Amino acid sequence: MIKELKTKDCLNILKNNYLGHLGYICNGIPYVVPITYYYDQENNCLVSYSSEGYKIKAMRNRRTVSLQVEEIDSIHEWKSVLVHASFEELFQIDAKYELHEFAKGIKSIIEKKENYKPSSIGEFSTKLHGGGVPVVYRLNIGEVTGRKRE
Helix, strand or coil: CCECHHHHHHHHHHHHHCCCEEEEEECCCCEEEEEEEEEEECEEEEEEEEECHHHHHHHHHCCEEEEEEEEEEEEEEEEEEEEEEEECCCCHHHHHHHHHHHHHHHHHHHHHHHHCCCCHHHHCCCCCCCHHHCEEEEEEEEEEEEEEEE
């Protein structure tokens, strides 16, 4: 039976994971791509970074996005969370601070879930193309919904 998740359960799933599928619109076409994220509980947002490119340009142009995160144990037992959010690019000290929190937070999740201690951000997140400066951004959460099958 499929049931709705309570908001606190949805937020708990976001807090305990770091991989999701980002949905955005570009030129009227929907795109979905995997990303690494960190749930910032204090600001109720998701933090990530990327190289300058197609995805970032699209989100700057149309700030409304979605992120889907799941925990799948089997075809009969899973949880899925959908976040509707707005893109916010971060700069200078804010970007540096959030990127640090991103790395620290994800390392902690990986240690708990996978019993492994990554030594650098490159072990769990994509390297930047050409070694450029990362575009750090927040997805400010507007609505969170979730479903589960037990």
